[in-house]
Amino acid sequence: MRERYRRRGIGSALVREMLTWARQAGVPLIWVLADNPDAETFYESAGFRHGEEHEQGVLMLIEIAAGRTGR
Numbered sequence: 001m002r003e004r005y006r007r008r009g010i011g012s013a014l015v016r017e018m019l020t021w022a023r024q025a026g027v028p029l030i031w032v033l034a035d036n037p038d039a040e041t042f043y044e045s046a047g048f049r050h051g052e053e054h055e056q057g058v059l060m061l062i063e064i065a066a067g068r069t070g071r
Helices: 010-025 037-045
Strands: 029-033 059-063
16 A cells, blocks of 8 residues: 555655754754664665664664754
């Protein structure tokens, strides 16, 4: 069922808005748990990186630079 809602840009738009808000609010780091390869690919395309060995295996992180918008 979720397939028909994918690849319409909705998730990307939501992530862009979240990152804009985070920068404006001074949030230094956002993490998500990507629980499947498609989710990992999606978050990587938004600028997230995989967590390190000592971090959660499917943890995806993005550091927020204050004052910057977009990628």
